[in-house]
Amino acid sequence: MKKYQKQNRNYFFGALICVFISTVFAVTLQFLKGDVLDYAIAGETAQTGRYAVLLIAFILCEIFFYFCYKQFSAGFVVGCTKSLRRDIFDSIMRRDFVKYKEHQQGEYISKLTNEVNAIKTRRFQMLPMLWEILFKSIFVSAALFLLDWRLALITITLLTTPLYVPKLIEKKLQKAQTEYLDSVEDNLAKVNDWLKGFEIIKNFSIEEKILLKFNESNNHSMNRLLKDTALGAVSQLITTLISYLSYFVVLVCAVWLVLQGDFTAGNFFVAIGMIDQLSYPLLSLAEIIRQLIAIRPACYSVVSFMAEGVNSKSGRVLHEVSDRIEYRSVTFAYPDEPPVLHDFNFTAGMGRRYLIKGPSGCGKTTAVNLLLRYHDVNGGSIMIDGIPISEYDSTYGCITVVRQEAVLFHDLLRNNLTMYQDISDDRLVSVLKSLGLDKFANSVSLDALIMEDGANLSGGEKKRICLARALLRDTDILILDEPLANLDDVTAAKIEDILLSIKCRLLIVVSHQFSETRLASFDDVLTFQKM
Numbered sequence: 001m002k003k004y005q006k007q008n009r010n011y012f013f014g015a016l017i018c019v020f021i022s023t024v025f026a027v028t029l030q031f032l033k034g035d036v037l038d039y040a041i042a043g044e045t046a047q048t049g050r051y052a053v054l055l056i057a058f059i060l061c062e063i064f065f066y067f068c069y070k071q072f073s074a075g076f077v078v079g080c081t082k083s084l085r086r087d088i089f090d091s092i093m094r095r096d097f098v099k100y101k102e103h104q105q106g107e108y109i110s111k112l113t114n115e116v117n118a119i120k121t122r123r124f125q126m127l128p129m130l131w132e133i134l135f136k137s138i139f140v141s142a143a144l145f146l147l148d149w150r151l152a153l154i155t156i157t158l159l160t161t162p163l164y165v166p167k168l169i170e171k172k173l174q175k176a177q178t179e180y181l182d183s184v185e186d187n188l189a190k191v192n193d194w195l196k197g198f199e200i201i202k203n204f205s206i207e208e209k210i211l212l213k214f215n216e217s218n219n220h221s222m223n224r225l226l227k228d229t230a231l232g233a234v235s236q237l238i239t240t241l242i243s244y245l246s247y248f249v250v251l252v253c254a255v256w257l258v259l260q261g262d263f264t265a266g267n268f269f270v271a272i273g274m275i276d277q278l279s280y281p282l283l284s285l286a287e288i289i290r291q292l293i294a295i296r297p298a299c300y301s302v303v304s305f306m307a308e309g310v311n312s313k314s315g316r317v318l319h320e321v322s323d324r325i326e327y328r329s330v331t332f333a334y335p336d337e338p339p340v341l342h343d344f345n346f347t348a349g350m351g352r353r354y355l356i357k358g359p360s361g362c363g364k365t366t367a368v369n370l371l372l373r374y375h376d377v378n379g380g381s382i383m384i385d386g387i388p389i390s391e392y393d394s395t396y397g398c399i400t401v402v403r404q405e406a407v408l409f410h411d412l413l414r415n416n417l418t419m420y421q422d423i424s425d426d427r428l429v430s431v432l433k434s435l436g437l438d439k440f441a442n443s444v445s446l447d448a449l450i451m452e453d454g455a456n457l458s459g460g461e462k463k464r465i466c467l468a469r470a471l472l473r474d475t476d477i478l479i480l481d482e483p484l485a486n487l488d489d490v491t492a493a494k495i496e497d498i499l500l501s502i503k504c505r506l507l508i509v510v511s512h513q514f515s516e517t518r519l520a521s522f523d524d525v526l527t528f529q530k531m
Contacts, residue, residue, distance in 0.1 A: 001080075001123060001299050008079035012128065015072035019132045022065035027139045029058040073128040080124045085116050088302065091309025098374050099308065106189025111305055114184045115298050118177075122295035126288045133285045148262065150253075176231050177294040180224040181301070187221045190214070232290060319397040321476040321506065323385045324349045325371065331379035332363075332370060340366045343380070346526060350476065353500070353507040353521065355514055358528030364510045367528075368479055371395060400475045404482035406462035408454035414446040417469050431471055435464045435498055460491035467498065477506045484513040 005012065032055040039048040088111050092100070194201065194210055201210055327346040333339040340363040348354050356364045370377060373395055382389040389395065408416050417428055425443060432441040439445065440461075454462040463483065470478055480499065484492045492513070499509060500521045509522075519525050 001084075001119070001303075004080040004083045004124075005076075005127065007083055008076045011072050011076035011079055015069050015076060015128045016131055016135075018065045018069035018072055019128070020135055022062050022069055023132075023135045023139050025058045025062035025065065026136070027143050029055055029062065030143065032058060069128075069132070073125075076128060077120060077124045081116060081120045084119065084302070085112060087306055088112055088116065091306040094309045096374065097372075104189040104192065106187075106192035107185050109192065110181075110185035110188045111302065114188070115181055115302055118181065118298050119295060119302065122177075122291040123299065126291050129284070130288050130292075133288065137285070172231060173290060173294040174297050176224070176228040178297040178301075180221070180228045181298055183221040183224040187217045190217050228294070232287075232294075316392050317397050318384060318389075318392040318395045321350060321384055321398050325477070325506070326383040327367070327370075327380070328383060329380035330367075330370065330377050330382060332366060332375065332377050339378075341370075348506055348508065348524075350506050351504060352523040353502075354509070355519065355522045355525045356508065356510045356528065357512045357514065357525065359512060359530060362528040362530045364512075364528050365481055368401070368481060368508070368510060371479075372399065372401065398475050399477040399479060400470045400473045402466050402470045402478075402480045402483060404485045406454060406459070406466045408450050408457070408462060408465065410452040411450060412446070413440060413448050413450050413465070416450050416465065417446075417472060419469065419473075423472060427472070431468045434501075435468050435471075436494060437461065437464055437468065440465075459486055460488075460494070463487065463491070463495060464498070467495070471502070475505070477508070478502065479508045479510070481510045482513075483509065484511055 032051055036048055036051045036055060039051060092108055191214070194214070201207060325348050327344050330341055330344040331339055332341045344363075344367065346367075356367065358364055366375075369375060370382060371389070373389060373392065376390065384392075384395070414428065417423070417431075425446065428446060429441040432438070450456065454465070457465070467480075467483070470480075483495055483499065487495065493515070496515060496518055499507070500518065
């Protein structure tokens with residue numbers, strides 16, 4: 001978290017300067033109040049008026065610089081929070097696909113929302129407040145020593161007692177905060193799953209059961225919040241009781257000094273004002289310390305989470321393929337499972353078409369994922385133009401993959417096709433027409449909004465738009481994983497014709513549904529069997 005504080009240090013130092021000046025005026029005007037009272041009691045009207053005007057001026061200055069402090073403080077908090085959110089999202093984007101799937105989507109959402117908000121509230125907002133309180137405590141303490149050293153010692157000794165309470169229950173505070181954040185993360189993960197399966201929930205008429213499960217998860221989460229809040233309330237109650245008891249003792253001492261003749265009425269008025277100025281900040285300081293202690297686990301968790309986003313693979317980026325790819329005696333097995341591929345050999349040349357077919361679970365998709373470097377082979381090697389694939393950090397630069405699920409973003413059709421690259425409308429229209437998507441091949445349709453997951457499109461349209469996006473990318477290798485799944489016979493036949501018309505690139509189609517009459521159009525057909 002220190003990284004974000006350093007990035008926004010200009011705001012932070014601006015806040016410190018402003019609160020420093022504001023505190024100087026706040027402490028000084030306490031003495032002016034006493035002077036106004038003493039001159040008024042003595043009947044010195046002229047002096048009373050002059051000090052009253054000066055008092056008003058100091059009050060206005062205090063208010064102005066405190067306002068500036070709040071502005072700089074807000075800039076610091078927003079800047080830190082913005083950078084933290086950016087880095088968390090950056091860490092998500094930089095994961096390889098396998099690492100990404102190790103977490104549920106709800107966990108990622110929780111990091112970006114709940115945990116970031118907790119860190120913003122309990123750390124970034126607390127830091128400027130901590131210095132505000134420290135400045136006020138130091139200046140007021142110094143002023144009390146100027147007023148009377150005996151009263152100053154008694155006040156500081158008694159009013160600092162509540163500061164030790166949060167430290168005494170540090171582990172309980174951290175445990176309560178961690179349990180709450182974990183429960184919220186779990187709740188969001190479940191909600192995300194339920195929303196993704198909304199149609200299934202409606203179809204099976206299990207709304208009431210899902211509501212019961214949500215209530216159970218939500219109650220657990222809110223109970224953890226209640227425990228965290230209750231622990232904070234207990235801590236604050238103890239510190240408040242100690243603070244008010246200390247305030248009463250100090251007040252008695254101030255009265256004693258007046259009775260002894262050591263204090264004038266004005267001095268007493270200043271002393272009470274100073275004690276008020278010191279008691280509330282010290283009480284607030286105890287709460288700030290509690291918040292900073294409680295948020296430490298969340299800070300460590302987020303830092304650790306972001307560290308996971310560092311790609312573990314190293315090497316060059318593959319941008320083009322000039323000749324061929326080769327699987328040489330490749331063997332692969334997932335952890336604690338039997339091999340999916342064993343001594344697998346396959347050579348694919350540029351400009352040719354290949355079909356991989358076979359039953360589900362026979363290793364078709366695994367063979368593709370190995371080429372994408374989602375996993376490393378257990379035995380053998382995969383070569384691209386004679387170079388081991390292990391030397392490359394990523395092969396995304398020369399491979400475009402179209403999966404069985406048509407993934408479309410809630411965005412303009414144009415952006416779904418171009419993926420935010422600069423591609424001319426003429427080319428977009430040409431590719432759409434070549435895929436039989438004539439009704440979308442115009443500027444009005446290109447600027448139309450696609451609903452989440454393409455909800456306003458048919459299944460065939462979604463498939464063909466995803467294929468259009470892949471063709472527009474124009475990479476050397478095009479892989480289509482089960483492109484005919486969930487399509488009617490007419491639409492499937494159209495997709496088959498489109499795929500077989502693709503030229504000038506290495507085409508790999510993974511499918512167990514391709515028409516037998518069209519298999520001859522492929523340069524090679526690989527049939528996988530379950531091992």
